[in-house]
Amino acid sequence: MQLGNSDYLVILMFFLAMILIGLWSWIRNRTIEDYFVAGGKIPWWLSGVSHHVSGYSGAVFVAYAGLAYTHGFSLYIWWAFTIGISVILSARLFPVLWVRLRRKYMIQSPLEYLVNRYNLLTQQIIAWSGVILKLFDVAAKWAAIAILLNIFTGMPVITGIMIAGGVSIIYVTFGGLWAVILTDFVQFVVQLVAGLVMFSAVMVHLGGAGGVTGMWELLPEGHGSPFNEPYTFWFALTFLFINFLSYNGGTWNLATRYISSPNERHSSRAAYLSGALYLVWPLILFVPMWAAPLLLPELDDPTRSYGLLTLHLLPGGLIGLVLASLFASTMSMTSSDINTISAVISRDILPLVMPGIRAKGISLRIARIITFSFTLITIVIASQHEHFGGVLGLIVTWFGALVGPVAVPMLFGMLPLFARCGPAIAIASIAGGFLAFAITRVFPPESLALTVAMPVAVTSVIYAGGALLARKKSIPPEVSSLIDSLR
Numbered sequence: 001m002q003l004g005n006s007d008y009l010v011i012l013m014f015f016l017a018m019i020l021i022g023l024w025s026w027i028r029n030r031t032i033e034d035y036f037v038a039g040g041k042i043p044w045w046l047s048g049v050s051h052h053v054s055g056y057s058g059a060v061f062v063a064y065a066g067l068a069y070t071h072g073f074s075l076y077i078w079w080a081f082t083i084g085i086s087v088i089l090s091a092r093l094f095p096v097l098w099v100r101l102r103r104k105y106m107i108q109s110p111l112e113y114l115v116n117r118y119n120l121l122t123q124q125i126i127a128w129s130g131v132i133l134k135l136f137d138v139a140a141k142w143a144a145i146a147i148l149l150n151i152f153t154g155m156p157v158i159t160g161i162m163i164a165g166g167v168s169i170i171y172v173t174f175g176g177l178w179a180v181i182l183t184d185f186v187q188f189v190v191q192l193v194a195g196l197v198m199f200s201a202v203m204v205h206l207g208g209a210g211g212v213t214g215m216w217e218l219l220p221e222g223h224g225s226p227f228n229e230p231y232t233f234w235f236a237l238t239f240l241f242i243n244f245l246s247y248n249g250g251t252w253n254l255a256t257r258y259i260s261s262p263n264e265r266h267s268s269r270a271a272y273l274s275g276a277l278y279l280v281w282p283l284i285l286f287v288p289m290w291a292a293p294l295l296l297p298e299l300d301d302p303t304r305s306y307g308l309l310t311l312h313l314l315p316g317g318l319i320g321l322v323l324a325s326l327f328a329s330t331m332s333m334t335s336s337d338i339n340t341i342s343a344v345i346s347r348d349i350l351p352l353v354m355p356g357i358r359a360k361g362i363s364l365r366i367a368r369i370i371t372f373s374f375t376l377i378t379i380v381i382a383s384q385h386e387h388f389g390g391v392l393g394l395i396v397t398w399f400g401a402l403v404g405p406v407a408v409p410m411l412f413g414m415l416p417l418f419a420r421c422g423p424a425i426a427i428a429s430i431a432g433g434f435l436a437f438a439i440t441r442v443f444p445p446e447s448l449a450l451t452v453a454m455p456v457a458v459t460s461v462i463y464a465g466g467a468l469l470a471r472k473k474s475i476p477p478e479v480s481s482l483i484d485s486l487r
Contacts, residue, residue, distance in 0.1 A: 017186060044265075047181070047258070050185065052281075053188040054253055065302070065303060072290060074225060077227065078239045086244035098255050110259065117413045126430065131345065139379075140382070142165050145164045148160075149323070164327060165378070187325075193321065198313070201288075249407070250410065292305040408460055414486060416487075421466050434455070
C-alpha cells in the first residue's frame with residue numbers, strides 16, 4: 001500500500017502548522033535573548049515536554065526499530081529506562097544549576113560560563129568539538145527520516161533529506177527557541193496520537209491485550225530479556241552514565257530547556273516530567289517494533305520494519321498521521337539542536353573570530369544567518385551518511401562515544417567536588433577521551449560496550465584523577481565565586 005491523497009493532505013497540514021508557528025514566533029522575538037532562551041519564560045510543563053520530545057528523532061523509528069526487531073526488549077532498558085532514571089535522579093541538581101547560571105550570569109548558551117570556570121582556550125575547545133559533533137548527529141536524523149519517507153513513498157533518500165531539512169530551516173531560522181518549544185509541543189501531541197493508533201492496530205492484529213502480553217513467548221529467544229548480546233548489562237550501565245551526562249546538559253539543547261526556565265522549581269519540575277515520560281511512553285511506542293518479527297517475519301532489512309508495519313496495518317489518512325509523527329520526532333530534535341548550536345556559535349565562537357561583533361552585539365539577523373548556515377551544512381553531511389557507518393553508526397558509535405569527552409568538564413565543573421580542576425585538567429580529559437575514541441576506530445574492541453565506554457571512561461578518570469592530584473591546590477577566586485554563587 002502506498003500513500004493516498006488523504007495521507008499527503010495530513011502531512012501538508014502538519015508542515016504548514018510548523019511554518020505558521022515559526023512565523024508567529026518571528027513576531028514574538030524582539031531581542032537576542034528571546035531568540036536563544038525565550039526570555040527565560042518557558043513554563044515547566046512546556047519545557048518538560050520539549051525536553052522529552054527533543055530526545056526522539058526518526059532514528060528511533062529506523063535504527064532503533066531495527067534493534068527492537070533483532071534484539072527485543074533490551075532496547076527499552078539501555079535507552080529509555082536509563083534516560084528516565086538519570087533525569088529523575090538529578091532533577092534537583094543540574095536543572096537547578098543551569099537556571100541559576102542564566103539568572104546570575106545572563107548566559108544564553110550553555111558554554112558561556114566556561115570562560116570564568118576555566119579559561120577561553122578550554123571554552124573554545126569544548127565549543128568547536130561540540131559543534132563538529134552535532135554536525136554529524138543532526139545529519140543522522142535527516143538521513144533517518146529520509147529513509148522512512150523512502151519506505152512510504154519510494155522517494156529518493158536525498159529528496160527526503162531536502163524536504164525535512166528545508167521545512168525545519170524555515171521555522172527554526174525565523175522563530176528561534178519559541179518556535180522550537182511550541183512546535184515541540186505540537187509534535188508531541190501528533191506523536192502521542194500516532195503512537196496510540198499504531199499500538200491499537202497492533203493490539204487488534206495480535207488478538208487484544210492478551211496478544212500483546214503473550215507475544216513474548218512467540219518471539220525469538222532472548223527478545224523478552226532485559227539484556228541481549230551485544231546490548232549487555234555493561235552496555236546499559238555505560239549508556240546510563242552517557243545519558244546522565246547527555247540529558248542533564250551535555251547535549252546542549254537539553255541544557256537550554258533548563259536555562260530557559262523562570263526559576264529553579266520550574267526547571268526541576270520539567271526534569272521530573274521528562275523523566276517520567278521516558279519511563280512510561282516508550283513502553284507503548286515500542287510495542288509495534290517489538291511485535292514486528294511476528295507480523296513481518298524474515299525481513300532482509302529490519303530498519304524498514306516500522307515503516308512497512310504502518311503500511312501493512314493502517315488505512316489511508318492514518319498512514320499520513322504516523323508519517324507526520326515521524327517527521328515531528330525528527331524535526332523536534334534537530335531544530336532544538338540547531339537553535340542551541342547557533343547560540344554557541346553566536347555567543348562563544350563568532351565574537352572570538354570577529355572581535356568587532358563583541359562591541360556591537362550579535363543581532364537577530366546574524367543569529368538567523370548562522371542558524372540557516374549550520375542547518376544547510378548538516379543537510380549536506382546527511383546526504384553522505386553511509387560513509388560514516390549509516391544512521392545507527394552515527395548515533396550509537398559516534399555520538400554516544402563522543403558526548404562524554406565534551407560533557408564531563410562542562411557538567412562536573414559546576415560541582416564543588418571538582419572546584420580544583422583547572423584548564424589543564426579539563427583539556428587533558430577532553431584530549432584523552434578523543435584519543436580513546438580514535439583508538440577504538442583503529443583497533444575496534446570485540447565488545448560494543450567497551451567501544452562506547454572507553455572515551456567517556458578515559459575522560460572521567462583523567463578529570464577525577466586530576467581533582468585528586470590537585471586537592472591541595474588553592475581554588476582561583478573567580479572559580480570559587482562562581483561555584484559559591486550556584487549553591
